[in-house]
Amino acid sequence: MSSNWAGFTDKVISNILIRSNESPEKIEAVKQLALNGWAVGEGLANATDIDVGILINADEWSGLHARPGRVESPVSMDGGRTITNVTPDLTLQTVEIEDDLAVDMQDFPNPMIFSEIAIAESAHDAQRPYLHRVRAKSLTQNYQTWELYADDSRGYEGPDRAPTSRDYFTVGTSLCLMSQLTANQMFLQKQGIEIKDFRVEHQFDYQQDGFMTPATTGHLDGVTTRVIVKGDVEKDAVMDFAKQALRMCFAGEGIQQATDMETSVYLNGDMLR
Template sequence: MKNKSKIILGITSFFVAVVLVCGVIWFSMASEERNIILFMMMKGERYDNYQEYQVIDRNDETLAPTSFERVVADTIEGNNNCNIVAITEMVKNENSKMLKKGMVQSTGFDDYTGWHVIADEGAAEGSYPFGPSPLSYYTVGVASNLHTQILKAAQVKGVVLENVKVEVLNKFRWHEMMSPDGAGFLDETNTNIIIESSASEEVIQEIKEMALKSWTAGEALRNETEIEPTLVVNGENWVNYRATPGTTLSEESFVDNLRLSSITNEPKKPRYLKPVVKDEEAGILGFKNMANMEFEIFAISESAENSKRPYLKKITVSTPTPETWEIYSDEFMRANDHPLAPTSLEYFTVGTALCLTSQTTLVSAMMDLEFTDYRIENQIDYRQEAIHTAEMVSYADTAHSYILIESDEPKERLESFYNKSLSLCFAGEGLKNATNMTTYCYLNGTLIE
């Protein structure tokens, strides 16, 4: 009996020691680290009814931002200016605290309501992700936009391209994410243009240079783009847009019998692009590594082989999890045309807004911020001059970014939340700062100088 009591006492002492050690470790952590652990461990609230979304689908109505007046770009002969609005809101689901909906619309087109996309991050291995990540949409926009400009440059030159493929790899990085000076960065964009054609190397080089100059998303990254951010607290902004319970039942989306999204049977890799983040760097856990995380997203843009829609493209894109998605992009072909899928710049715009939404989620969790709701409303003003000529050039002039929050927290705390969210946003920093960009071109399988 005494031996049994000693065993019980020993086991109890062991568990008490473990609890004490864990308690010491727990309370030695910074509050931001403890808050993130609790955020990641706790499931979301369960609801009785969920709105069922397709991963990609048309908006039911024209977007109506509440924090600013949307502005239609000036139309000047020979130019192709376009302002694009994006609105994001969280989607409540107990299986993902990072689930969100991004609504996007190019302005100035009659009877065009634009699209919504569902974005998700951090699905556990073997779990069904509700949608691609925000930076996947962002990278899709970069790749498909360049693909479009290659096709347009070839048309100007009167050159037949038998096949075109564009590979883009974006490398992202956090620097001390949980510190007051934490920031997110787009470190580099690596691109391969892959062309099959009987045209000469000289002509293909000319097409490449024309496409790069008119690559709107690329110019937005290559140069410092003006950002105009605004914080809106407790305004009259919550009638039309609210975070509500929702889910996606399948990774497949169909609009007008075209499958706009799906997960590939096997993860697909680029042909020429090489990884820039080592596996061991990407896979090590721990707060120091998380706070300085490096990762990459790639996209492969190919023709959808639709003779009536020459700009319709199939894009394979990676996510932070192992699977690759296959989604589609299209472009406006004439006034009041209705694309069959979101345009390349719509993906780029909504990806930017969704990325900022992710950061507001993480920062509010780190700060243990009390709030009722939040969302992002953006407008990016794009400009393209001398279209259909050899002098085509493109720009992203201004990104107007609004963070809306409903909260009774002190002004100082909300300002800190706002500034930290902006600083951590990879996509926004990619616009704000000049990105290191490398582009190679292959003609019939051979690298050309």
């Protein structure tokens, strides 16, 4: 790792698999409707403003410190439903999966190029039709395949049964930045600079117009990012610490800059062209 390290999201490939007796023209129209309403996709495809603030020793940390703990099992349950689990590795029907990237923590490859893969499908829940099952894996050695659920059933009675898809996107970006802050904390520690603690606070502003109509459009209007740092260090060192982590966060870069998006539809196993 060096002070010149940076992260990028190079491309997002989305393949939609549909089984239907409808014509390819109608399926293509459905695809376009879905893409128009995809707020997260719009935020990736187009450059989005990010309002960044860095706060140093700015508030009380009572109850906000991370605590060491132990996860007894990868399986988490809520109301009798499995929310997270570890599953066998994925097999994608439309994408040839690359080998896992081997990473030596003492000798990082440069550039470090890797992919994340996922399968999202309906959970077939009649009461929550927008409840979806997701399986995801980072193509990196020693990373497992995780099964998650997302519930976008807005307007339905009762509490949601899982985080929303936008929750995952927001949290994923926050955790990406936290990972980069952690790496930079270790990097600075070797230089004798001690960052005691840090956290990230995020607000993502989404908008949908014409919801549940053929004219639906989705947007990511803006992102507010706050990096909160605690430590008895010079202000310049803290600013460098936070700014370097922000440069390294490939998820944030994918939002701030326009990202190449490739979306295809497979109808009954055949790609529509």
